[in-house]
Amino acid sequence: xxxxxxxxxxxxxxxxxxxxxxxxxxxxxxxxDTILAVGATDEILAAYQAERMIDGTGKxxxxxxxxxxxxxxxxxxxxxxxxxxxxxxxGLWPFKKNTDEDESLKGSLVTIIEGIKxxxxxxxxxxxxxxxxIQHYAKVGARARVAETVxxxxxxxxxxxxxxxxxxDPSIGEKKLKDSIRLFEEWHGKENGRxxxxxxPQGADMMGAELLLEVKELAQKYDTQIHMHVAQGDREIDQxxxxxxxxxxxxxxxxxxxxxxxxxxxLTEATKEETQxxxxxxxxxxxxxxxxxxxxxxxxxxxxxxxxxxxxxLGSDQAxxxxxxxxxxxxxxxxxxxxVKRSDPRVFPAWLSLRLATIESAKAIGxxxxxxxxxxxxxADIVIxxxxxxxxxxxxxxPIRNIVPNLVYSARGSEVETVLIDxxxxxxxRKLTTVDEKEAIRQAQEAADRISRRSREDIAAAGSDVxxxxxxxxx
Amino acid sequence: xxxxxxxxxxxxxxxxxxxxxxxxxxxxxxxxDTILAVGATDEILAAYQAERMIDGTGKxxxxxxxxxxxxxxxxxxxxxxxxxxxxxxxGLWPFKKNTDEDESLKGSLVTIIEGIKxxxxxxxxxxxxxxxxIQHYAKVGARARVAETVxxxxxxxxxxxxxxxxxxDPSIGEKKLKDSIRLFEEWHGKENGRxxxxxxPQGADMMGAELLLEVKELAQKYDTQIHMHVAQGDREIDQxxxxxxxxxxxxxxxxxxxxxxxxxxxLTEATKEETQxxxxxxxxxxxxxxxxxxxxxxxxxxxxxxxxxxxxxLGSDQAxxxxxxxxxxxxxxxxxxxxVKRSDPRVFPAWLSLRLATIESAKAIGxxxxxxxxxxxxxADIVIxxxxxxxxxxxxxxPIRNIVPNLVYSARGSEVETVLIDxxxxxxxRKLTTVDEKEAIRQAQEAADRISRRSREDIAAAGSDVxxxxxxxxx
Numbered sequence: 050x051x052x053x054x055x056x057x058x059x060x061x062x063x064x065x066x067x068x069x070x071x072x073x074x075x076x077x078x079x080x081x082d083t084i085l086a087v088g089a090t091d092e093i094l095a096a097y098q099a100e101r102m103i104d105g106t107g108k109x110x111x112x113x114x115x116x117x118x119x120x121x122x123x124x125x126x127x128x129x130x131x132x133x134x135x136x137x138x139x140g141l142w143p144f145k146k147n148t149d150e151d152e153s154l155k156g157s158l159v160t161i162i163e164g165i166k167x168x169x170x171x172x173x174x175x176x177x178x179x180x181x182x183i184q185h186y187a188k189v190g191a192r193a194r195v196a197e198t199v200x201x202x203x204x205x206x207x208x209x210x211x212x213x214x215x216x217x218d219p220s221i222g223e224k225k226l227k228d229s230i231r232l233f234e235e236w237h238g239k240e241n242g243r244x245x246x247x248x249x250p251q252g253a254d255m256m257g258a259e260l261l262l263e264v265k266e267l268a269q270k271y272d273t274q275i276h277m278h279v280a281q282g283d284r285e286i287d288q289x290x291x292x293x294x295x296x297x298x299x300x301x302x303x304x305x306x307x308x309x310x311x312x313x314x315x316l317t318e319a320t321k322e323e324t325q326x327x328x329x330x331x332x333x334x335x336x337x338x339x340x341x342x343x344x345x346x347x348x349x350x351x352x353x354x355x356x357x358x359x360x361x362x363l364g365s366d367q368a369x370x371x372x373x374x375x376x377x378x379x380x381x382x383x384x385x386x387x388x389v390k391r392s393d394p395r396v397f398p399a400w401l402s403l404r405l406a407t408i409e410s411a412k413a414i415g416x417x418x419x420x421x422x423x424x425x426x427x428x429a430d431i432v433i434x435x436x437x438x439x440x441x442x443x444x445x446x447x448p449i450r451n452i453v454p455n456l457v458y459s460a461r462g463s464e465v466e467t468v469l470i471d472x473x474x475x476x477x478x479r480k481l482t483t484v485d486e487k488e489a490i491r492q493a494q495e496a497a498d499r500i501s502r503r504s505r506e507d508i509a510a511a512g513s514d515v516x517x518x519x520x521x522x523x524x
Numbered sequence: 525x526x527x528x529x530x531x532x533x534x535x536x537x538x539x540x541x542x543x544x545x546x547x548x549x550x551x552x553x554x555x556x557d558t559i560l561a562v563g564a565t566d567e568i569l570a571a572y573q574a575e576r577m578i579d580g581t582g583k584x585x586x587x588x589x590x591x592x593x594x595x596x597x598x599x600x601x602x603x604x605x606x607x608x609x610x611x612x613x614x615g616l617w618p619f620k621k622n623t624d625e626d627e628s629l630k631g632s633l634v635t636i637i638e639g640i641k642x643x644x645x646x647x648x649x650x651x652x653x654x655x656x657x658i659q660h661y662a663k664v665g666a667r668a669r670v671a672e673t674v675x676x677x678x679x680x681x682x683x684x685x686x687x688x689x690x691x692x693d694p695s696i697g698e699k700k701l702k703d704s705i706r707l708f709e710e711w712h713g714k715e716n717g718r719x720x721x722x723x724x725p726q727g728a729d730m731m732g733a734e735l736l737l738e739v740k741e742l743a744q745k746y747d748t749q750i751h752m753h754v755a756q757g758d759r760e761i762d763q764x765x766x767x768x769x770x771x772x773x774x775x776x777x778x779x780x781x782x783x784x785x786x787x788x789x790x791l792t793e794a795t796k797e798e799t800q801x802x803x804x805x806x807x808x809x810x811x812x813x814x815x816x817x818x819x820x821x822x823x824x825x826x827x828x829x830x831x832x833x834x835x836x837x838l839g840s841d842q843a844x845x846x847x848x849x850x851x852x853x854x855x856x857x858x859x860x861x862x863x864v865k866r867s868d869p870r871v872f873p874a875w876l877s878l879r880l881a882t883i884e885s886a887k888a889i890g891x892x893x894x895x896x897x898x899x900x901x902x903x904a905d906i907v908i909x910x911x912x913x914x915x916x917x918x919x920x921x922x923p924i925r926n927i928v929p930n931l932v933y934s935a936r937g938s939e940v941e942t943v944l945i946d947x948x949x950x951x952x953x954r955k956l957t958t959v960d961e962k963e964a965i966r967q968a969q970e971a972a973d974r975i976s977r978r979s980r981e982d983i984a985a986a987g988s989d990v991x992x993x994x995x996x997x998x999x
Contacts, residue, residue: 068997128926132873163914346863373934388821398607400998439638443972448983450999451603459848461936497918522543523875524925
C-alpha cells in the first residue's frame with residue numbers, strides 16, 4: 050500500500066495504552082494528514098511503500114506535544130515580570146498599556162516558533178486579538194485550539210490599585226463576546242480542521258455572572274469547550290469574596306459551570322475540597338508548573354486533582370514570568386515540584402509528565418480523537434528527536450528502559466530535529482519550513498525597542514521589585 | 525597592545541561587583557590563557573589589536589559555568605535511578621556492581637562533553653578511578669578540581685540490606701587514601717594549573733573517625749580543600765546515629781571538620797541550627813537542586829545557609845537520577861524550588877542562581893582568584909551564547925534588562941555556541957575541537973550494552989519501583 054512518508058528503525062513512543070506504548074525498532078507510515086499505521090519496522094515495511102523514507106536509527110518518534118494553555122500575545126514581554134510580587138499589576142501592565150496589537154503579534158509569532166522548535170505541535174492559545182494571532186497558526190502550519198479573551202475590564206485596569214474591586218463594564222463584555230463569536234464562525238474547523246475555537250472567559254472575577262452564563266450557552270450552542278482561569282491567585286479570590294462573598298469554585302458550581310466543557314486553568318488557590326469538586330465534575334485541569342512556580346511561588350493541587358480521578362494537562366502559560374514556552378520545561382518542573390511538595394521521589398514519575406503533555410492533554414482539551422498518540426487514523430502530528438545527544442546518552446532498553454526519564458528530566462527541546470503537523474513537515478533539521486525565523490526575531494526586537502522607549506515612566510512609577518533590581522545592578 | 529583574541533560588540537556579563545556586572549556593547553581581550561581586559565567595546569578596540577576578532581553582536585559573553593559537584597563516573601547509568609525509593613541501593617548499586625572501570629570511563633567522557641556544550645568550564649569531579657577520569661579533562665581541555673573518593677566500604681556494599689550498619693574496613697580506607705595522595709602528587713597544578721586536586725571523603729558514615737582525621741591532616745599539609753557529602757540523606761543520619769549516637773554535623777563539629785577547607789555537599793538532612801553552624805564555620809555548601817529534588821523529593825536548606833552568611837555553589841551531582849549535568853537546569857531548579865519552599869516568588873531571583881554558578885561558586889571551591897568572573901588577570905574561561913534564539917527573544921535593556929532572567933529561566937544550554945577554557949577554544953559553533961563527540965557517544969553506548977546484559981539478574985532481584993514500571997509499560 051502507498052504511503053507518503055515512512056519513518057522506520059526508530060524508538061516509537063506511541064503513548065497508547067496505560068503507559069508510554071514504546072515500540073523498539075518501530076515505524077510510522079503517514080499518508081496526507083493521517084497516520085496510516087504504527088508498528089514494528091519489518092511489518093510496516095512489508096505492508097507499505099513510500100516516496101519519502103526517514104531513517105529513524107538512533108532517533109525517537111513520538112506524538113507532538115500539546116501546550117494546553119498559552120498566551121502567545123504576552124510573549125513580547127518575555128522576562129519582564131519574574132522574581133517579584135504583584136507580577137501582573139506591577140510587572141506586566143505597565144508594559145502592556147504601552148503596547149499596540151501589532152507589537153504584541155510580533156512576540157506571538159516568535160513564541161509559536163519557540164514552541165515548535167521544542168516539539169509543541171498543538172497550542173491552546175488564549176488571548177486578545179485572536180483573529181490576528183490565528184493567522185500565525187494558519188501560516189506556520191501548527192495545530193491551534195484558540196480562545197479570544199472575554200472580560201468586562203476597561204483598558205486602564207492596570208491603574209486600579211492592588212486590592213480594589215475591578216470596575217466591570219457589561220458593554221465591554223458584550224463587544225468582546227461578539228469578537229469571540231466572530232472568531233468561532235470565521236475560523237472553527239478551518240485549515241483542514243487544524244484550527245478550532247473555544248470560548249475564553251478570563252476569570253470569574255473579571256466579568257459579571259450574566260456574561261458568564263451567556264458564554265456557557267454559546268459553548269453549548271456551538272458544542273465546544275470553555276477555556277478559563279479558575280482560582281488563579283489570591284487576587285482573584287479576594288475579588289470574588291469582595292464582590293459575591295464567595296470563593297471562585299463554589300460560585301462557579303452554583304452557576305452550573307463545572308462540567309466536562311470546562312478547561313479550568315491553574316486552580317492555584319483551590320482548597321483540597323474545591324479541587325476534588327472540579328475533578329469529579331468532569332472539568333479538566335490545566336497545570337502550568339513553571340509559570341505558577343515562578344510568578345506565585347506555588348505548586349497548584351494537581352496531585353489532589355489526579356487522585357480524585359480528574360483529567361489534566363500541562364501548559365506553559367506566559368513568557369513574561371515563566372520565561373519560556375517549552376513543554377520540556379513544563380514536564381520537568383511538574384515532576385520535580387510535586388516530588389518536593391509531597392517529599393517523595395516516587396510522586397509524579399516521568400511517564401506521568403509525558404502523558405500530561407500528550408494523550409491525557411488531548412483528552413483534556415477534547416482532541417483525543419485526532420491527536421495525543423501515534424495510532425492508525427489519528428492526525429500525523431509527529432516529532433522526531435535525536436537520541437545521539439550527550440544529554441540522552443547512553444540508551445538502555447533492558448532490564449530497564451531509560452528513554453522516557455531522560456526525555457523528561459534531561460532533554461531540553463533542542464534535541465527535536467523534525468516536526469510534522471497535520472502531515473506537513475513544518476521543521477526539518479531544526480529549520481522552520483513555513484516561516485522565516487530570523488525575520489520573525491528581527492521584527493519582535495524592533496517592536497520591543499519601541500515598547501521599551503514608551504514604558505520608561507510607567508515602569509519607574511510602578512516601582513516593582515524588578516525595577517529595583519535593575520537600579521541596583523542585578524539585571 | 526597585542527591580544528590573541530577580542531570578542532566585541534557583545535552583552536558582557538562580567539559577574540563583577542555585587543550584581544551581575546553587565547556591560548552593554550562590551551568587549552573582552554584575551555592573550556594566552558588570560559583575560560587582558562574587559563570593558564566598553566570602543567575602549568577595548570582603542571587599546572588592543574588581535575589576530576582573531578569575534579563579532580559579539582546579538583551575543584552574550586559570560587564566565588564559564590562552574591559545576592561544583594559532579595560524579596562523572598556515574599554517568600554511564602544516566603536515567604536508571606529516578607522516580608523511586610532507595611535510589612542508591614535499589615537503583616544504582618545493582619548496575620554498579622556489574623560495571624568495570626573502563627565502562628564507567630566511557631560515560632564520564634560523554635558527560636564532560638554534555639557539560640561543555642551547556643557552558644560548564646570547571647568541573648569539581650568526585651569519583652573513584654580519578655587518576656583515569658582526570659585524563660579526560662587533560663585531553664578535552666576543561667578545568668577540573670577533582671577528588672578521589674575515599675571510604676572504608678567493601679565493594680559488595682550494595683548487598684547490605686537497607687538499614688543495616690555498613691561494615692567499615694580500615695585497610696580499604698588506607699588504600700584509597702594512598703590513591704588520593706598519588707593523584708594529588710601526580711596531577712595537582714598540572715596542565716598549566718588547569719587541574720587541581722582536593723581530598724574526597726565520601727561521607728562521615730562511610731569511614732571511621734580516624735581516617736577522617738588523617739584526611740584532614742593531609743588537606744592541611746597539601747593546603748587544599750576537602751570535598752565531602754554532609755548530611756546527605758536519612759540513610760546517612762541513620763548510620764551515624766546507629767554508630768555514634770550522633771547526627772553527622774555535630775559529629776563533624778566535634779572532630780574539628782567544620783572550617784573553610786570544607787566543601788559540604790547537600791546538607792539535605794541538616795536542621796536549621798546545623799545549617800547555620802556549617803555556614804558560620806566558613807565551610808561552603810554545594811547545593812544540588814535537581815539531583816536532590818529527583819532522588820529524595822527534598823529541597824536542601826540553601827536559603828537558611830545563605831541567610832546565615834554562608835558561601836554556596838550549585839552542582840549537578842549525578843546522572844542516574846538527575847538526569848543531566850547541565851548547569852542551566854540547576855540554576856532553574858534552584859530558583860523555582862526555593863520559591864515554592866518559601867511560597868514567595870521573590871525568593872532566589874535569577875541573579876542569585878547565576879552568581880551561585882559563577883563567582884560565588886568560584887569562591888566556594890577556592891578558585892576565585894582565577895575564575896568565576898570576567899576580570900583583567902583572571903583565566904580566560906569564557907562562554908559565548910546566541911541571544912538571537914526564540915527562547916531569549918526579544919532583548920530589553922531599558923527600563924528593565926531581561927537577559928539574566930531569561931538566561932536562568934528560559935535558556936536550555938543549547939544557546940552556548942563557543943567555549944574558551946584557559947584561553948583555548950574547546951567548542952566552536954557547538955562543535956568540540958579537542959575530542960570526537962560522536963565517537964565518545966558510540967563507545968559509551970557499547971559499554972552500556974555490555975552493562976545491560978550483565979545486570980539483568982541483579983536488577984530483577986532488587987525489585988525497584990523503576991523495574992516495576994518497566995514491567996508495566998511505563999518506560
